[in-house]
Amino acid sequence: MARAVHKGCPLSKPESFPASPVLQPDAAFVYKRCYPDRFKLFGNKEKWPTKVADQAVLPMFRHELRHDAESSVFLFFWWVMFAAPQGKESVDIGFIIWSYFSLEEQIWFNRQKLLSALQYDAFRDDIVHPEYDRLFPLVKSMAKLIQEDYHWVKEEKYKHPEYLHDALQRVILNFLLENKDASFMDLKKSPEPRQVRWVAPVAPPIYVKPRVPVFASLSSTRGKKRKASGSSVHDSQPQSSISSSREPRCGSFTVRFVP
Numbered sequence: 001m002a003r004a005v006h007k008g009c010p011l012s013k014p015e016s017f018p019a020s021p022v023l024q025p026d027a028a029f030v031y032k033r034c035y036p037d038r039f040k041l042f043g044n045k046e047k048w049p050t051k052v053a054d055q056a057v058l059p060m061f062r063h064e065l066r067h068d069a070e071s072s073v074f075l076f077f078w079w080v081m082f083a084a085p086q087g088k089e090s091v092d093i094g095f096i097i098w099s100y101f102s103l104e105e106q107i108w109f110n111r112q113k114l115l116s117a118l119q120y121d122a123f124r125d126d127i128v129h130p131e132y133d134r135l136f137p138l139v140k141s142m143a144k145l146i147q148e149d150y151h152w153v154k155e156e157k158y159k160h161p162e163y164l165h166d167a168l169q170r171v172i173l174n175f176l177l178e179n180k181d182a183s184f185m186d187l188k189k190s191p192e193p194r195q196v197r198w199v200a201p202v203a204p205p206i207y208v209k210p211r212v213p214v215f216a217s218l219s220s221t222r223g224k225k226r227k228a229s230g231s232s233v234h235d236s237q238p239q240s241s242i243s244s245s246r247e248p249r250c251g252s253f254t255v256r257f258v259p
Contacts, residue, residue: 001074002067003108004149009061011112011149017049017158018144021170027177031170038166041157049150049158061151065161069168070146074101074111077127080139082193085131092197097126118143129194134184138175142168 004011023031023044032039078101081093100114117123118140128135145167153159179185 001107002070003111004061004151005063005067007108010151011108013152014051014148017051017148017150017153019046019048020158021141021145021167021174022046023170024174024177027170027173031173035166038162041160042163042166049153049155051152051154064151066150066164069164073142073146073168076142077101077139080132080135081127083132084129084190084192084194086188086190088129088131088187088190090194091125091129092195094123094126095196095198097123098196112147115143115147119147131187132184134179134182138171141171141175145171 020042028039028044081097081101084090097114100110103110114123118127121136121140124133124136127139145164150158150164157163
């Protein structure tokens, strides 16, 4: 699901938008032949959409076609993350990157952090298996295109329902032509997905709902009550919803505990 749809309102107003993708000559020839109207509408020059200055003139928020484009990008990221090459050494996925995708609480905010991190090449070996490393530039380019909310864009052509789909298609087409002869393009995917590596020695706090308020220790009144009852904040440890098994199941894959 797109972040704005999950949030129920537009994302924060951005400082700028990414430049529209430029097709390579070979890709431009094919694209113009297949999509002449779209090629004419969006052109093939690097341009930066500008944001609106007056929030009052913006339309009411609603689900747009571009939100479906964003959802498809996250679905692609999920597939790439779990893809493991057949016959190659397995490389586990870091727990943090998995949590950005999976935790339902403030999922729009977690995915925003994911998109920002990808621009700095963070989690590179987590989002793609090292054997598929050349896929990462595609992941990064797609992440950059969906990072900002086009709800705030000014020019009409960038508000067009198909603009984001068009931009993503151009990035993908450029990638395919650049890597058509690369060996990793023929590397078969294993039927077994990559596993999630959990490096925490105990259950992580993201699954925990504390029984005692965090600020209880700052309250002198509550402190006296705890003292009188012989209890303390530390007496009530949060419990994990995950069993004590060494390899609990999480969906269709295994979370592995690493000492």
